[in-house]
Amino acid sequence: MLCTKRNTWELFIFIIFYRKESFKNINVKKFIHTISFFIISVFTLVSGITNNAVAQDTKIKGKILDKFSREPIPFVNIVYQNKRNIGTISDFNGEYFLETKSPTDSIIISYIGYKSQTIKVKKGQFQEMNIDLESDDIKLDEIVVLPGENPAHRILKNIIDKKEQNNPDKLDMYSYEVYNKLEIDANNIDEEFKKNKAFKHFQFIFDYIDTSAITGKNFLPIFISETVSDYSYKKNPKVEKEIIKGNKISGVANESVSQLMGQMYFKVNIYDNFIDAFGKGFVSPIANFGRMYYKYYLVDSALIGNQWCYQLSFKARRKQEPTFTGDFWVHDTTFAIKKLQVRIADDANINFIKDLVVNQEYERVDNDVWMLSKDKIFVDFNLSDKKVGFFGRKFTSFKNFKFNNQVDQVVFNEMNNILVDKNATEKDDEYWDKSRHDSLSAKEKSIYAMVDSIKEVPMFKTFVEIVTLFITGYKEFKYVEFGPYFKFYSFNPVEGHRVRIGGRTTYNFSKLLQLDAYTAYGFQDEKIKYGFGTKFIFNLAPLNELRLFHKNDLEQMGISENAFMHDNILASALSRSPNYKLNRIEEYLGYYEKEWFIGFSNRLMFSHRSIFPTDSVQFINFGSNDTMLHLRSAEVTLRTRFAYQEKFVMGKQSRISLGTKYPEIFVDFTAGIKDVIGSSYDYYKIRLNIRHYYNTYPLGYFRYVIDAGQVFGNAPYPFLELHKGNETYTFDELAFNMMNYYEFVSDKYVSLYCEQHLEGFFLNRVPIFRKLKFREVVSAKGVIGELSPENRKILVYPNTLTALENEDGKLKPYLEAGVGVENILKIIRVDALWRLAYLDRPNIAKFGIRVSLQIRF
Incomplete structure (x- = not known):
């Protein structure tokens, strides 16, 4: 588990901007790390920043109404008087927002059939200006409107017909230089918040509050990063490579974060039918089937640069679908997108995201290829409308385009998709002055000084320690940390009340070495349990580590890697029945893991296990009926793991996988060796495990797990495949939730788990569920x-343990299926599950309700 005070930044940034395939692989336990960001970021406001005023942009937000009917007027043009190229149009609700760094004192509002207005504005301030337009009493020649196709539809058809030739990804090869700037702001800072006693001596920081022209909320910048990189793309086979040349991050100096700041994690391609944002497949306004989701309007035509363009606006046909509202300009000849502004629909079924705005501009390179030249993304992330939340802002620009033979192809030979220059985080101010595609404002420059000073604030240090205890379970004392707290107390029928104390060394103790140990005591069995080990961390990316560990403790065999261990208080509290099936196990474990390149690794592991019987799980010799005192095995395992394009966030001594959109594959070869410190069995095992999900827009996404294995040779049932059961009230996606522990065993098997998340596709059509934003899921x-x-x-064999076969000895599969509703109160999932086979066995449940917590956008 990650144990570094700065990693909440990385995870929050990932959550705001990164792709669905990664987010789905983060379970609730890992997501808890991100909670700390929300709390910590509030306290970043009490940092030692310089008390200098900074210049602000001119920002205007408001609504356009008909003076007499009071109805909102869409498609009204609003431009700055001395900057006619900077402007916007009102949306379908008559609302608009406008922002500029350039000095200006007036805006012009115009619309056919209404009198134009020129209105004074205050420079360098935020203003909310609601404007009434009066109809223009002029006589027009008679206009004859003939029935026929919507002209916007004709233009849309041409856009779709020419998507393939206008989509940059149709090129065989291209490259460019990318500049990324990312800013995080705390928002919703009201007077009550300012009066908090924690800020008594830091009131001056609120002089830095600004106001968003998009939402009208005030905000205070708390994070900024800049990245310059070279990006290269090859179509066949599809390969993306990026070299991070420079990276500057306030408060963070971490190579893993440098990777996350690159272009490959921020791509929005309007030419795709679906735009992946926050794990949702938003329908592109120029999707091949766009008319099924949007209504289109031809608004205007104008000369943009030296190219004549049409302006189309669009809005969603139905409520709570993953759609946008906005407008785009399209070139009249090539029908390529020139620029666009899209905003998620107000009622889209998405959690925690109050607003998302994307602005893009394209330029025609060499009078041939249309390439994205500027990309701006704005996100309003709030758990509650009245609580402190966050803005995420990303600005990206592109230049130095090269195509096909002009591209340096050497980079495609690199094993890793993202390469970070060893000096990327050490570039000086002169480098950044030359390399930035866009200069920093005075406000942005102040953020670096503000955030870098956070670590010097005593109050912040204390609070981080509290948050670290909460999210990792460990209390840190410079060289050692004690925990985890959720294992301090638990209970079960074998041990009765159990107490445990443990700890591990920190990065301050050693950069290379980590020691850990624990001891526990059961008041009913009156026995001491313990474990201790060490880990040598030679490198984190690519991973290179050595682990040695010994334990003598109770263990529940036949549970999934996802399950809570028996000594976790949650396992005790959520158990459906008393668990007498715990065995005492004495184990010696060692492994060496080597990652050859990111996502591909080998682990060579040795384990020696002694399993001792209990009253409920005894080991009786089949031939002699003698009770055996223990079972011993010695195993050597070679594990190969492949997760193409996997991403990580790294701490000082550990890392968290952000997942991959490709299958995650494990292959294990195991040899059981006889006569090694008393081991008694010779056998071999092979196991294949594949985990994957893929998008099935508009029907959400599909997830599956395939697990198959075989044991060659003879071994007792604890060393075979004890199929994973679940005797708790929680839903375990890697276990059979209606199967008991010690119910089925195999030495050759294949299992399949699949789950379809429909993301409200059907429930959104039922008014009450649409309002609640429930989402359906089916599983088997x-x-x-x-x-x-x-x-x-x-x-x-124990009475409850059998092979997967019927009374005649013929193979009979175990099956279970379920339907569920997720996104209850945004974090709860409830599944109704049915057991479909072996229904006549004693002490089984044919139907059950299982509950789990999950974080989904």
């Missing part, structure tokens, strides 16, 4: 396996 799980006659005759 199954496993089929064999058990050889030889492996049945080593130990007497």
Whole structure:
């Protein structure tokens, strides 16, 4: 688990801007890390910034209404008087926003059939200006409107017909230089917040509050980063490479974050049918089937630069679908997009995101290829309308375009998709002055000094320690940290009340070495349990580490890697029945893991395990009926793991995977060796595990897990495949939730788990559910396996444990299926599950309700 005070920045940035495939692979436990960002960022406001005023942009927000009917007027043109190229149009609600750094004192409002107005504005300030337009009493020649096709539809058809030739990704090869600037702001800072006692001696910081022209909310910048990189693309086979040349991040000096700041994680391609944002497949306004989701209007035509363009506006046909509202300009000859502004629909079924605005501009390079030249994204992230939230702002510009043979192809030979120059975070001010595509404002320059000073504020340091304890479970004391707190107390029928204390060393103790240990005591069995180990961390990216560990403790066999361990207080509290099936296990474990390149690694592991029987799980020799004192195994395992284009955020001694949109593949080869410190069995194992999800827009996304394995040779059932059961009230996606522990065993098996998240596709059509923003999910799980006659005759099996077969000995799969509703109160998922096979067995449930927590946008 990540244990560094600065990593909340990285995860929050990831959540705001990164892709769905990554986010879906972060479970609730990992997501808890991000909660700290919300709390910590509030306290970043009490930082030691310089008390100098900074110049502000001119920002205007408002609504255009008909003076007499009081109806909103869409498509009204609003431009600055001395900057006619800077302007906007009102949306379908008559609302608009406008912002500029250039000095200006007036705006012009114009619309056909209404009198134009020129209105004075205050320079360098935020103003809310609601404007009434009066109809223009002029006589027009008679206009005859003939029935026929909407002219906007004709233009849209041409756009779609020429999408392939205008889409930059149709090129065989291209490259360009990218400049990214990212800013995070705290918003909704009201008077009550300012009066908090924590800010008593820091009131001057509120002089830096600004106002968003988009939302009208006030905000205070708390984070800024800049990145300059070279990006290269090859179509066949599809390869993307990026070299991060320079990276400047306030408060952070972390190579993993440098990777996250690059172009490959911020791409919005309007030519795709679906635009992936926050795990949602938003329908592009120029999707091939766009007319099924949008209404289009031809608004205007004008000369932009030296190119004549049409302006089209659009809005969603139905409520709460993943759609946008906005407008775009399209070239009249090539029908390529010239510029656009899109904004998520007000009622889109998405959590925590109050607003998202994307502005893009394209330029025609070499009078041939249309390339994205500027890209701006604005996100308003709030848990509650009245609580402190966050803005995310990203500005990206592109230049130095090269195509096909002009591209340096050497970069495509690199193993990793993202390369970070070793001096990327050490570039001086002279480098940035020359490399920026756009200069920093005085306000932006002040953010660096503000955020870098956070770590010097005593109050901030104290608060970070509290948050670190909450999210990691450990209390840090410079060289050691104690925890985790959620394992301090638990209870079960074997141990009764159990207490545990443990800890590990920190980065301050050693950069290379980490030591950890714990001890526990059960008041019912009156036995001490313990574990201790060490880890040598040679490198984190690519990973290179050595781990040694020994433990003597109770363990529940036949549970998934996702399940809470028996000594977690949640496992005790959420158990559906008393668990007497815990075995004492004495284990010696060691492994060396080497990542050859990001996403591809090998782990060579040795383990020696002694498993001791209990009253509920005894080991009785099949032939002699003698009770065995223990079972011992010695195993050597070679694991190969491949996760193409996997991303990480790294701490000082550990890292968190942000996942990949490609399948994650594990292949294990294991050899059980006899006569190694008392081990008694020779056997071999092979296992294949594949985990993947893919988008099925507009029907959400599909997730599956395939697990298959075989044991060659003879081994007792604890060393075979004990199929993963679940005897808690929680939903475990990697276990059979209606199967009990110690119910089925195999030495050859194949299992499949699949789940379709429909993201409200059907429920959005039911008014009450549409308002609640519930989302439907369906799931199915199954496993089929064999058990050889030889492996049945080593130990007497417990009464509850059998092979996957019917009474005649023929193979019979285990199946279960369910339907669920997620996004209840935005974080709760409830599944109704049915067991579909082996319904006549004792002490099983044919139907059950399982609950889980999850964070989804």
